[in-house]
Amino acid sequence: TQLLEQSPQFLSIQEGENLTVYCNSSSVFSSLQWYRQEPGEGPVLLVTVVTGGEVKKLKRLTFQFGDARKDSSLHITAAQPGDTGLYLCAGDMSGYALNFGKGTSLLVTP
Amino acid sequence: EAQVTQNPRYLITVTGKKLTVTCSQNMNHEYMSWYRQDPGLGLRQIYYSMNVEVTDKGDVPEGYKVSRKEKRNFPLILESPSPNQTSLYFCASSPTGMAGVTDTQYFGPGTRLTVL
Numbered sequence: 001t002q003l004l005e006q007s008p009q010f011l012s013i014q015e016g017e018n019l020t021v022y023c024n025s026s027s028v029f030s031s032l033q034w035y036r037q038e039p040g041e042g043p044v045l046l047v048t049v050v051t052g053g054e055v056k057k058l059k060r061l062t063f064q065f066g067d068a069r070k071d072s073s074l075h076i077t078a079a080q081p082g083d084t085g086l087y088l089c090a091g092d093m094s095g096y097a098l099n100f101g102k103g104t105s106l107l108v109t110p
Numbered sequence: 111e112a113q114v115t116q117n118p119r120y121l122i123t124v125t126g127k128k129l130t131v132t133c134s135q136n137m138n139h140e141y142m143s144w145y146r147q148d149p150g151l152g153l154r155q156i157y158y159s160m161n162v163e164v165t166d167k168g169d170v171p172e173g174y175k176v177s178r179k180e181k182r183n184f185p186l187i188l189e190s191p192s193p194n195q196t197s198l199y200f201c202a203s204s205p206t207g208m209a210g211v212t213d214t215q216y217f218g219p220g221t222r223l224t225v226l
Contacts, residue, residue, distance in 0.1 A: 040219070040220070041219060041220070042114075042200050042202070042217025042218055042219055042220055043153070043200075043217050044217070045214045045215065048214070088152070088153065090153075096141075096158065096160060096166075097143075097155055097158060097168060098155070098215065100145075100152050100153040100154070101152060102150065102151065102152035103152055103153075
């Protein structure tokens with residue numbers, strides 16, 4: 001059962017633009033992770049957020065966990081072609097299994 | 111180099127011919143897991159293992175078997191593959207038996223399986 005809805009599903013922007021990807025659920029998660037996956041490779045962890053309202057920054061990427069721990073967002077400032085990839089959010093409810101969203105496919109063109 | 115390896119990377123087979131996809135990690139991780147990734151459906155968990163000899167079903171276990179006889183290996187077995195098992199498969203591992211809060215899952219490079 002997929003509990004996490006990601007939006008948008010696809011996003012095509014030009015270099016230098018800002019964007020936000022959303023990850024929403026009606027369920028409460030003890031933590032939420034964001035992964036990035038490039039073609040032909042497995043997902044790679046970007047960040048884990050644990051506390052409601054938590055904000056984490058990774059260079060031009062800003063991650064936020066909702067106050068109620070049901071949703072999260074990923075904001076990219078001044079996107080670059082190297083940011084192209086599939087962004088996946090994954091929620092931990094039980095401590096032993098992650099529930100993944102379907103992903104947001106991002107294309108950044110020069 | 112710390113890594114999760116999967117073999118084969120690509121496989122084309124026919125309906126009903128038993129196959130095994132191997133997964134091995136060299137990081138002494140306790141937790142291992144198998145996922146399948148399909149367009150429009152995302153990553154879905156097939157089976158996971160908290161430790162040696164301990165396995166449990168994920169969201170989509172039908173048609174698959176696993177075993178965890180040693181810590182480093184977690185093979186995925188398809189006893190009688192069918193076309194609806196055509197997919198991209200990922201193995202993952204994490205240090206302890208817990209996902210999410212305390213651990214990072216490290217993913218293998220994937221195995222693309224086609225069942226004709």
